[in-house]
Amino acid sequence: MKRLSFKFTTEQLELLLAFEEARGLADLSEVLHKDPSVVSRNLQRLSEIAPVIIKENRKWQITKLGKELNIESKKFSIAIQGLLNTDPAPSNNAFDANDTALVLINTQKVLEDPPHNAEVVENIKKILNRWRQEKRTVIHVRHISNNPESLFFLKSNSAGFIESLKPTQDEATFEKEKASVLSNLKVQEFLNVKGFPKALLVGFTGNDCIEASARSLSEQGFETFVVADASASLDIIGPDGGLHKAERVHKLAMANIHAYSAKVIKTEEIFHLQK
DSSP states (O other), rough: OOOOOOOOOOOHHHHHHHHOSSSHHHEEEEEHSHHHHHHHHHHHHHHHSSSTEEEEETEEHHHHHHHHHHHHHHHHHHHHHHHHHOOOOOOOOOOOTTTEEEEEEEEEEEGGGGGTTTHHHHHHHHHEEEEOOOOOOOHEEEEEEEESTTTBTTEEEEEEEEEGGGTTTTTTEESSSSSSGGSHHHHHHHHHHHHHEEEEEEEEEEIIIHHHHHHHHHHTTTEEEEEEEEEEEOOOTTTTTEEEEEHHHHHHHHHHHHHOOOEEEEEHHHTTOOO
């Protein structure tokens, strides 16, 4: 039997589709969550396979062939999706909650106020309610400080749990003074004793405590998941004094987590929902 061969990989076809829609290299890099130099090299390789893009006046341009290929790629994608959607069986890619501990990180009042966090809190509530209904294990880990001037001061109201996400009496609660939840050794001890091989992380903040926790849990052998839309980041100031907005920071944090530490998913995947 002769094996089928294809000129382009799936990733290259996705690159060509994204290239046609992008407003330039910077926009394309942001969409793909890749460094511009990496994207530029990939475009060069694409042009070497077939003339789907060409460089004119030092700028890449999509050709007629490239546009035609994109049309066929879209048709193929729609056809495949149609075949998959006719299968009544649950998707094998749906999130499996078996043996998974839900870990709420820093779900505290001090982090409830930013406007972009309202939807995040609602998504955390949905997931938390699901775990409670199915009597699965829930862990709450909050950040504290012994500095009375800190918003995370142990005895302050701002360091308390968000009212709608407060732990119940039978849910484990822990405190930490560093970014990772495993900085409190009792958290890992709890997970090991209970025999949980997987952890699902939600809460705040994506580029700090969530990322640090995902990395340390992964390093300790836990299969780790982070829910992108049930976590959020905050605005940060770069070394040059420039402001980096929370949404952008969060996207980059999730990309970094997904690349090196854990699988990043969305709330809908937990509930087997379709977009």
